[in-house]
Amino acid sequence: MRFRIERNPSPVWLRPLIPLLAIVFTMVLTSTLVLLVGANPFAAYYYFLVEPLSSRVSAIEVLVKSTPLLLTGAAVTFAFVGGYWNIGAEGQLLMGATAATAIGLQMEGVPPWLAIPLMLAGGFAAGMLWALAPALMRVKLAIDEVVTTLLLNSVAFLIVSALLNGPWRDPVSQWPQSPEIAASAIFPKLIPRTRLHLGFIIAVVVIILIWFVLTRTAFGLRMRAVGLGSDAARFAGIHVDRTLLTAALVSGGIAGLAGVNEVAGIHYHLIDAISGGNGYTGIIVATLGTLNAWGVALAAVFIGLIDTGAQSVSRALGVPSYLGGVIQAALLLVTLAFLLLQHYRIRRVR
Amino acid sequence: MDQAVWLTFLVGVLAATLRVATPLVWASIGEVYTERAGILNLGIEGTMFLGAFVGFAVAARASDAGFGGYLWLGLLAAMAAGVLMALLMGLLSVTLGVNQHVSGLGVTLLGIALSLFGFRLVFGESSVLPSVEPFGQFSIFGDLPIVGQVFKQYLLTYIAFLILVPVAWWVLYRSSFGLNVRAVGENPEAADAAGVDVYRTRYAALAIGGALMAVGGAFLSLAQLGAFSPGIIAGRGWVCIALVIFARWDPVRATLGALLFGAVFALQLRLQTLGFDLPFEAFLALPYLVTILALAIAGRNAPYPGAYLKPYRRE
Numbered sequence: 001m002r003f004r005i006e007r008n009p010s011p012v013w014l015r016p017l018i019p020l021l022a023i024v025f026t027m028v029l030t031s032t033l034v035l036l037v038g039a040n041p042f043a044a045y046y047y048f049l050v051e052p053l054s055s056r057v058s059a060i061e062v063l064v065k066s067t068p069l070l071l072t073g074a075a076v077t078f079a080f081v082g083g084y085w086n087i088g089a090e091g092q093l094l095m096g097a098t099a100a101t102a103i104g105l106q107m108e109g110v111p112p113w114l115a116i117p118l119m120l121a122g123g124f125a126a127g128m129l130w131a132l133a134p135a136l137m138r139v140k141l142a143i144d145e146v147v148t149t150l151l152l153n154s155v156a157f158l159i160v161s162a163l164l165n166g167p168w169r170d171p172v173s174q175w176p177q178s179p180e181i182a183a184s185a186i187f188p189k190l191i192p193r194t195r196l197h198l199g200f201i202i203a204v205v206v207i208i209l210i211w212f213v214l215t216r217t218a219f220g221l222r223m224r225a226v227g228l229g230s231d232a233a234r235f236a237g238i239h240v241d242r243t244l245l246t247a248a249l250v251s252g253g254i255a256g257l258a259g260v261n262e263v264a265g266i267h268y269h270l271i272d273a274i275s276g277g278n279g280y281t282g283i284i285v286a287t288l289g290t291l292n293a294w295g296v297a298l299a300a301v302f303i304g305l306i307d308t309g310a311q312s313v314s315r316a317l318g319v320p321s322y323l324g325g326v327i328q329a330a331l332l333l334v335t336l337a338f339l340l341l342q343h344y345r346i347r348r349v350r
Numbered sequence: 351m352d353q354a355v356w357l358t359f360l361v362g363v364l365a366a367t368l369r370v371a372t373p374l375v376w377a378s379i380g381e382v383y384t385e386r387a388g389i390l391n392l393g394i395e396g397t398m399f400l401g402a403f404v405g406f407a408v409a410a411r412a413s414d415a416g417f418g419g420y421l422w423l424g425l426l427a428a429m430a431a432g433v434l435m436a437l438l439m440g441l442l443s444v445t446l447g448v449n450q451h452v453s454g455l456g457v458t459l460l461g462i463a464l465s466l467f468g469f470r471l472v473f474g475e476s477s478v479l480p481s482v483e484p485f486g487q488f489s490i491f492g493d494l495p496i497v498g499q500v501f502k503q504y505l506l507t508y509i510a511f512l513i514l515v516p517v518a519w520w521v522l523y524r525s526s527f528g529l530n531v532r533a534v535g536e537n538p539e540a541a542d543a544a545g546v547d548v549y550r551t552r553y554a555a556l557a558i559g560g561a562l563m564a565v566g567g568a569f570l571s572l573a574q575l576g577a578f579s580p581g582i583i584a585g586r587g588w589v590c591i592a593l594v595i596f597a598r599w600d601p602v603r604a605t606l607g608a609l610l611f612g613a614v615f616a617l618q619l620r621l622q623t624l625g626f627d628l629p630f631e632a633f634l635a636l637p638y639l640v641t642i643l644a645l646a647i648a649g650r651n652a653p654y655p656g657a658y659l660k661p662y663r664r665e
Binding site: 333337 | 392446455457459464588589592595635639642652
């Protein structure tokens with residue numbers, strides 16, 4: 001028996017269902033690991049998907065977890081839609097966090113209405129700056145951005161580590177971490193006695209903005225045209241280079257905001273694990289959200305749910321919480337494969 | 351410093367150079383094979399991770415069971431895990447032809463998550479890190495002064511430099527299989543027309559690459575450390591991605607690049623232990639920055655394999 005993959009666009013109504021199918025398929029796959037631990041998969045998925053939403057505190061925690069993912073997911077989406085394969089959200093996030101710390105440490109006595117916008121602007125600029133070299137190399141020298149953006153992630157991590165082991169090392173702490181940023185630079189809480197902070201509003205605004213730019217502006221149309229094929233776009237009279245450069249820089253800036261968010265909203269100082277892998281998880285979010293702003297929003301909340309649920313599964317059933325990471329990675333691969341159904345079908349050939 | 355101190359210093363740095371370079375040689379030659387077949391396998395970091403974990407877990411359990419060849423069994427299991435990861439990468443990038451960068455990163459994320467999950471599953475949450483008696487070191491120069499100490503290395507280091515490198519070079523440039531690998535990476539349409547099975551060749555290159563990457567990871571857990579920890583690979587896979595480009599997709603140059611990195615790494619480590627206050631991160635960032643610079647200088651002339659990042663679909 002042989003199979004062939006052939007071009008055949010799926011009906012439009014099926015397309016939004018593809019990520020859902022991917023989620024279900026991934027759950028079935030990963031339930032084998034749950035069985036391996038000796039737990040009941042149905043119980044496990046109850047703790048993963050339902051239990052976190054059953055109390056107000058943990059439901060809010062889901063939103064806290066999804067806040068950086070909304071931003072990194074938006075960042076990756078913005079680049080990918082324009083056909084710019086920014087794998088560097090992780091490094092751009094780290095640079096945004098570094099800038100936020102640098103500014104936040106100096107904000108003693110500065111009122112919050114000034115300190116917070118300064119940090120956001122600084123983080124955005126730092127993320128953009130970190131995205132600049134690979135973007136220029138792509139546009140001017142036709143050097144593939146995948147490897148350059150990826151390698152700069154490691155460099156960004158080393159810069160953070162150098163700062164934490166050197167000039168920013170908090171003498172009081174036994175771990176390499178920076179001193180705490182000024183109180184006025186800390187994001188205010190949205191709901192008292194929870195961790196939900198201003199960053200969530202910022203993330204939602206960013207999602208709305210990228211939805212607007214990508215679907216309602218001429219620039220968004222140009223970006224999508226470039227993403228579909230730069231030659232055709234060039235013939236249509238679009239400045240491909242300028243479009244790519246903008247997509248790359250804005251993407252880097254948004255990832256930088258995710259770094260500000262982690263420093264000013266969650267940790268209040270810089271640590272080397274500040275990103276928590278959110279830069280890479282942003283790629284999962286963008287893929288699962290099919291590069292669509294609302295899809296990305298849903299995907300970010302879903303991944304936030306898995307992150308929160310992983311803790312409750314571990315508490316309730318003794319399933320290692322790393323299962324959450326396995327589900328997320330498997331979900332990325334399954335979604336990638338399932339998205340082919342948008343354009344192809346598999347047929348048996350004799 | 352007097353002469354004796356200098357000599358000890360030099361011997362230490364040279365010995366450490368070979369040791370640090372070993373996992374990079376294994377994994378970057380693996381990546382050379384995959385990329386030469388037209389596939390950028392960003393799953394390398396996760397494959398090394400899984401290799402380190404599976405190798406260690408199997409070795410630890412076999413050792414508990416009293417099996418004498420536990421280290422070799424672990425190494426074999428690591429290779430099998432590496433091949434499985436490569437087949438997964440092949441399913442996505444060769445058979446289905448989806449985006450290589452994203453699927454490669456997915457494979458890396460999966461490899462890391464599976465290892466961490468598996469580690470908890472096999473060893474529980476004990477506060478003492480489990481360990482095994484690792485591979486020992488020996489020197490082909492015996493107890494001779496200087497050379498004897500420099501070449502006091504692990505068997506896997508000897509195999510890497512004396513067997514793997516020449517064999518990898520010979521297979522890639524002198525065997526018909528190597529010709530096929532380069533052909534499907536350069537121009538799959540032409541290779542197909544000439545009767546080469548593009549899919550099978552790409553799968554084979556991926557599988558070889560995956561096994562080698564896993565050995566690179568398992569070297570760390572089974573030889574250098576005798577243990578597994580979440581920070582074990584620490585970006586070495588990304589160093590290999592840089593080395594392969596820096597080496598312009600050649601196994602011998604990749605080996606030289608690994609030695610160069612090993613030397614820089616060993617030097618900064620020694621200077622640190624001697625109490626020099628160095629921003630050692632600057633040394634560690636070198637392979638990435640040098641590679642990006644090399645790409646910028648080569649620019650459009652960088653000799654990427656012709657079908658790099660391009661899936662092949664037979665029409």
